[in-house]
Amino acid sequence: MQNLPVKLYRAAQVREMDRIAIQECGIPGFELMGRAGYEVFHCIKQHWPKARSLAVFCGSGNNAGDGYIIAGLALAAGLTVCVYTLSEPEKLNGDASLAYRKYSEASGMVMPFQAGQIIHADVLVDALLGTGLDRPVTGLYAEAIQAINGHSSPVVAVDIPSGLNADTGNVMRCAVKADCTVTFIGLKQGLFTGQAADYCGEICYAQLAVPDEVFSGFKETATRVVKSQLPRRDRCAHKGSCGHVLIIGGDLGYSGAARMAGEAALRVGAGLVSIATRPEHSGLMNLNRPELMCHGVETAAQLAKFLEKADVVVLGPGLGQSTWAKTLFNTVKIAEKPMIIDADGLNLLANARAAKPNWILTPHPGEAARLLDCTIADIQQDRFAAVLSIQANYGGVAILKGAGTLIASEQQLAVSNSGNPGMASGGMGDVLTGVIAGLLAQGLSLQDAAQQGVYHHGLAADLAAAKDGERGLLASDLMPYLRQLVNE
Structure with missing residues (x-):
């Protein structure tokens, strides 16, 4: 585990940090999305430098936008890439829609996910569901998670493994078992306790260059324990x-x-x-x-x-x-x-x-x-x-x-x-x-x-x-x- 921050937050707090960074600090949302995608792709290159193909699983929200950014970066780097989508990409909104269009304009491959299809890839990217999940995962998303977990290649989760509750660390019926999770802006408390231990893999953190003053308005909900040096013992101790x-x-x-x-x-x-x-x-x-x-x-x-x-x-x-x-x-x-x-x-x-x-x-x-x-x-x-x-x-x-x-x-x-x-x-x-x-x-x-x-x-x-x-x-x-x- 890298040298992570000590402070932990609830998912709603981190989403509010994201909003402040965009609306009050003037960082374009698409710029933040691009930074997030870069951090995940950088993680992939560091952990699996010999990977030559990527399968990216995208849902319907901003998490999917991150996935399209990652796919685009991999495509530009000469990797074979396919995005497996669980919603019609043309119906994406805002920055996620822009990320899809840019990937599509670069002739990126997109295929609707179907249960049972054979997927060939050196690394799988989970960009299905974000931190706002508040109900059990069912239907096609559950089938996609099953396909990811059943694949032999390593898995990278974008922000949080899909199906994991960001506040409690509980699995919402099913969840992606990642080898590495790259999480953004603020550390979500649910990544560090309970069932999360079996699903997050290595946790990597990226602040995405969000200014420190954004964090000052939020009280952490928990802290990570780090080793502290015990008091020095007096020479005259008995x-x-x-x-x-x-x-x-x-x-x-x-x-x-x-x-x-x-x-x-x-x-x-x-x-x-x-x-x-x-x-x-x-x-x-x-x-x-x-x-x-x-x-x-x-x-x-x-x-x-x-x-x-x-x-x-x-x-x-x-x-x-x-x-x-x-x-x-x-x-x-x-x-x-x-x-x-x-x-x-x-x-x-x-x-x-x-x-x-x-x-x-x-x-x-x-x-x-x-x-x-x-x-x-x-x-x-x-x-x-x-x-x-x-x-x-x-x-x-x-x-x-x-x-x-x-x-x-x-x-x-x-x-x-x-x-x-x-x-x-x-x-x-x-x-x-x-x-x-x-x-x-x-x-x-x-x-x-x-x-x-x-x-x-x-x-x-x-x-x-x-x-x-x-x-x-x-x-x-x-x-x-x-x-x-x-x-x-």
Whole structure:
């Protein structure tokens, strides 16, 4: 991924930016269309320099106009080009109509798209549907998308893969699976979370020389998380000045979760980590990680003395929902310490319905659905709305895990795109919780600890996968990379 802007917008905001650039900044619409077409064709030449033929799929709006510009540039460069149109090009309006006429005057080939026709091309260009899509894709457009996805050649999407919702990242029944998406003017928030991860491919950005002042009138709806350097550690630092994390969890049969969270907190720099767990586990949990201080806890009174010493509390890894778990949950819930609630801690919270300003909640979609008393499908339908709703109802910082993890605080909504499918294995969430706790213990704010914790966690997984592959990646494989990353 290229060095993309940090700010993300809704599709309506970007369309308004486009209007301002044309009507108030005096940039002709056809000039913007030409710049967009040039950027896509430049992308094609960079990614597939040996391509000698292009198939461009055009719909009925300005996205189609971009497609005709791209086709014209390819034709002028000596490539074999055919535009497959899903609407009568003579009925195009405005700048799109002008783009078609110029391509036609250059003797460009145009054919009506028909399902089942054989298409020969080295690269396919998706210029079917733009960012304004608000209904499921059906009919001939669905057939065209199926044909594009069934072709063996690489695909470039113009602004957004057709069929993808620009605001939510959801697929509107079907969508083009692109190898590369070239998006214009402002980054659309839906390109960075949910199902978009499987459809956008590499995201490339082009501002199209729109003046910076155009953007100043718009408040971003979300931001991309980028890696920030952690504060330099004082030469006189000691274990007491680097934070004490208390992890509460590890019911019978689930000791590994709390242990991994504890090691992760140490690996990112926490000075001390204590684990309050079942007495049956306390003597065994630190056998191969003696730096962890493990304590058997059965009652609220026993837990209280460990809570008093902690700077940051973690509740949930391997906690379960037994009477023991509920006792510990009720004790922690009223504590005033900064805390991270994860796993079964979240499931218990869903029944308790409490709100606190000083905690971080880390649900996956299933846990989020329980917190909001809805279905997983409801959560995934609009992940941005879901994470904002969790934050509004429960306070603090809410993290909605998944492809394009979202982090919502009262001040900011952010999305992190580090990580890979190899992370779909047990224990990854426990490691994330430990990472966030370790950063929080060292003095980062709740928002910064959540954002940088998510980002570093995903980046560690990316480094581990780059070495040995995604499949078979274990949560514990991240540990050496976490240490590496926090020291860069």
